[in-house]
Amino acid sequence: MLDDRKLAVLRAIVEDFVSTNEPVGSKALVDRHNLDVSPATIRNDMAILEEQGYIVQPHTSAGRIPTDLGYRLFVDRLSGVKPLSAAERRAIETFLAGAYDLDTVVMRTVRLLAQLTRQVAVVQYPSLTRSAIRHIELVPLSDRRLLLVVITDTGRVEQRTVELPGEIGEESITQLRAVLNACLDGRKLADVASVVAELPNRVSAVERPNAAAVFSVILETVVERHEERVVVGGAANLTQADFSRGLHEVLEALEEQVVLMRLLGESGDQAIVTVRIGSENEVDGLRSTSLVATGYGAGNQSLARLGVLGPTRMDYPTAMGAVRAVARYVGQILAES
Amino acid sequence: MLDDRKLAVLRAIVEDFVSTNEPVGSKALVDRHNLDVSPATIRNDMAILEEQGYIVQPHTSAGRIPTDLGYRLFVDRLSGVKPLSAAERRAIETFLAGAYDLDTVVMRTVRLLAQLTRQVAVVQYPSLTRSAIRHIELVPLSDRRLLLVVITDTGRVEQRTVELPGEIGEESITQLRAVLNACLDGRKLADVASVVAELPNRVSAVERPNAAAVFSVILETVVERHEERVVVGGAANLTQADFSRGLHEVLEALEEQVVLMRLLGESGDQAIVTVRIGSENEVDGLRSTSLVATGYGAGNQSLARLGVLGPTRMDYPTAMGAVRAVARYVGQILAES
DNA sequence: AATTGGCACTCAGGGCCCAGGAGTGCCAAG
DNA sequence: CTTGGCACTCCTGGGCCCTGAGTGCCAATT
Numbered sequence: 092m093l094d095d096r097k098l099a100v101l102r103a104i105v106e107d108f109v110s111t112n113e114p115v116g117s118k119a120l121v122d123r124h125n126l127d128v129s130p131a132t133i134r135n136d137m138a139i140l141e142e143q144g145y146i147v148q149p150h151t152s153a154g155r156i157p158t159d160l161g162y163r164l165f166v167d168r169l170s171g172v173k174p175l176s177a178a179e180r181r182a183i184e185t186f187l188a189g190a191y192d193l194d195t196v197v198m199r200t201v202r203l204l205a206q207l208t209r210q211v212a213v214v215q216y217p218s219l220t221r222s223a224i225r226h227i228e229l230v231p232l233s234d235r236r237l238l239l240v241v242i243t244d245t246g247r248v249e250q251r252t253v254e255l256p257g258e259i260g261e262e263s264i265t266q267l268r269a270v271l272n273a274c275l276d277g278r279k280l281a282d283v284a285s286v287v288a289e290l291p292n293r294v295s296a297v298e299r300p301n302a303a304a305v306f307s308v309i310l311e312t313v314v315e316r317h318e319e320r321v322v323v324g325g326a327a328n329l330t331q332a333d334f335s336r337g338l339h340e341v342l343e344a345l346e347e348q349v350v351l352m353r354l355l356g357e358s359g360d361q362a363i364v365t366v367r368i369g370s371e372n373e374v375d376g377l378r379s380t381s382l383v384a385t386g387y388g389a390g391n392q393s394l395a396r397l398g399v400l401g402p403t404r405m406d407y408p409t410a411m412g413a414v415r416a417v418a419r420y421v422g423q424i425l426a427e428s
Numbered sequence: 429m430l431d432d433r434k435l436a437v438l439r440a441i442v443e444d445f446v447s448t449n450e451p452v453g454s455k456a457l458v459d460r461h462n463l464d465v466s467p468a469t470i471r472n473d474m475a476i477l478e479e480q481g482y483i484v485q486p487h488t489s490a491g492r493i494p495t496d497l498g499y500r501l502f503v504d505r506l507s508g509v510k511p512l513s514a515a516e517r518r519a520i521e522t523f524l525a526g527a528y529d530l531d532t533v534v535m536r537t538v539r540l541l542a543q544l545t546r547q548v549a550v551v552q553y554p555s556l557t558r559s560a561i562r563h564i565e566l567v568p569l570s571d572r573r574l575l576l577v578v579i580t581d582t583g584r585v586e587q588r589t590v591e592l593p594g595e596i597g598e599e600s601i602t603q604l605r606a607v608l609n610a611c612l613d614g615r616k617l618a619d620v621a622s623v624v625a626e627l628p629n630r631v632s633a634v635e636r637p638n639a640a641a642v643f644s645v646i647l648e649t650v651v652e653r654h655e656e657r658v659v660v661g662g663a664a665n666l667t668q669a670d671f672s673r674g675l676h677e678v679l680e681a682l683e684e685q686v687v688l689m690r691l692l693g694e695s696g697d698q699a700i701v702t703v704r705i706g707s708e709n710e711v712d713g714l715r716s717t718s719l720v721a722t723g724y725g726a727g728n729q730s731l732a733r734l735g736v737l738g739p740t741r742m743d744y745p746t747a748m749g750a751v752r753a754v755a756r757y758v759g760q761i762l763a764e765s
Numbered sequence: 766a767a768t769t770g771g772c773a774c775t776c777a778g779g780g781c782c783c784a785g786g787a788g789t790g791c792c793a794a795g
Numbered sequence: 796c797t798t799g800g801c802a803c804t805c806c807t808g809g810g811c812c813c814t815g816a817g818t819g820c821c822a823a824t825t
Contacts, residue, residue: 153818
């Protein structure tokens with residue numbers, strides 16, 4: 092139903108519109124791309140494309156611009172992933188080299204993605220649930236309060252204070268710490284819940300109330316705390332793309348962790364680069380933006396997601412290339428540490 | 429040189445302009461405020477005020493708007509700090525109640541300030557250098573790599589990985605950990621440098637290379653790491669105030685930690701609320717914004733700064749009230765934990 | 766059946782003009 | 796020092812026209 096030339100026309104329209112931000116007409120099209128046909132022919136093709144919903148004209152007698160559906164077709168069938176230039180690869184390497192801890196890695200990744208794509212970058216912290224506990228530490232803050240520190244094998248450190256029902260002494264803490272580490276070290280966080288349920292049997296009755304308080308905080312920390320953080324960067328890039336009055340809406344959405352989580356969640360879980368275009372995002376305020384995202388994590392396992400967000404009028408091939416490359420590099424770095 | 433009525437006129441101009449965002453003329457002024465004089469008199473006063481540099485007119489035959497100098501006078505002599513309403517106080521309390529760890533406190537504070545003032549909120553993490561070490565933990569990651577965790581009495585947790593020159597065993601780690609905690613617990617971070625210098629003498633010669641690596645990372649962490657983080661929130665509020673084309677500039681500045689640090693640094697160190705208006709900010713990109721900030725910290729000591737940033741056309745009394753109140757509450761919470 | 770040139774039509778955007786109105790500065794009188 | 800009067804400025808918004816890019820349709824061509 093859409094022959095090769097019509098597809099070529101769509102591709103040309105998308106490319107031109109992305110680079111010029113102006114509706115593109117039949118004349119300009121034959122000029123810039125070397126299609127060996129006349130403008131009139133292109134007009135016929137464009138009429139078909141419009142009928143099918145891939146393009147629209149903002150006003151009668153203006154050029155055409157792609158619809159979300161048009162971008163979708165473009166991404167799915169007409170464009171590949173544009174590999175990065177050597178310079179860009181080098182930039183990634185130098186930028187991420189010597190990133191010590193997880194926080195640094197995430198922060199630098201955000202900046203890197205934003206600069207590389209000139210879009211808004213979103214990076215989710217690697218999820219806890221799929222990693223394993225490396226160590227648990229208890230530090231007394233006062234006689235009825237402890238600081239609980241959980242260290243995972245992805246280098247993440249979670250901290251919470253625990254309010255105790257009764258006083259606790261140094262020896263009890265030592266004992267509790269030993270029990271915790273004996274039972275939990277190396278456990279996948281996903282399995283922690285069942286293990287913790289067994290723990291009260293392993294402490295003496297008199298310690299049980301305090302221990303129970305600690306256990307419940309551990310559960311909260313590793314299981315119930317689904318609220319993984321998403322870090323945003325490069326918001327300034329939004330001002331270039333003209334969202335007319337939607338900018339406020341977009342900025343607001345970007346400040347809501349919950350919204351960002353939903354957004355990234357919608358885009359699946361795989362390690363391949365996925366694209367959600369405009370209205371495909373079922374998130375208020377982001378229906379006029381596109382998200383290019385992928386999973387990433389140490390080695391091949393996908394622990395979290397990262398990507399870039401921009402106007403639907405976005406250079407998808409380049410964005411996909413950058414996202415894929417950055418995700419791989421970050422994966423390597425996480426695997427090393 | 430400026431009699432009472434002229435000051436009253438300036439105050440009225442500031443208040444009207446802040447609330448309407450339109451240049452204010454002599455007629456409108458006598459109407460809205462009950463000055464018992466005629467517009468002509470006001471015009472004379474305004475001419476004087478303009479001559480002195482407190483107000484300007486955007487175009488001939490438009491009303492007047494305050495200059496940075498005008499706002500300065502307003503803040504210094506004409507306005508107080510507007511106390512919060514009971515509802516707002518309650519909001520602060522419920523919003524910050526049950527904030528467990530430092531991260532949570534900071535994040536909530538940012539959101540709270542942004543919502544309360546409808547401006548951009550900036551909150552600096554409490555500085556390390558003035559707090560004391562509560563505990564140091566070493567966790568083996570592999571045989572040549574350690575995770576160093578430093579816990580301070582402000583509830584802050586710093587983590588770094590340490591690359592070791594040679595292998596290290598469990599017993600050596602235990603020993604090193606004991607030495608560290610014996611010597612450093614309770615020390616002010618500012619004093620750590622001198623103490624660490626003495627440490628190599630307290631470990632056996634064979635352990636010294638590995639220990640040295642750990643020591644140097646500790647130094648980096650607590651001393652050289654001046655780059656305290658500043659968290660920003662409520663950027664969406666910037667779209668309401670019309671920065672015309674400066675918005676991009678402002679958003680960019682807000683993403684630069686260095687810039688934010690300088691900004692907050694400029695505004696002094698005291699626990700009182702300070703205001704920097706427009707061009708008083710010597711920071712590129714933020715010369716058309718005002719900052720209302722104050723120091724905060726556990727008890728009365730000022731560990732870091734927080735505040736709100738907005739257009740110079742800002743409701744200073746309200747902003748100052750909110751900043752002061754929030755800083756106090758956060759101080760209480762930090763003191764408790 | 767697809768392509769092409771010709772042609773009339775549409776409409777957003779820019780330039781221009783004009784009137785209205787808010788606001789000013791100045792001056793002379795109270 | 797204050798005030799009313801007055802002439803002047805100039806921004807704002809609306810209306811109007813024109814231009815140019817772009818379209819849809821049609822008849823002719825391949």
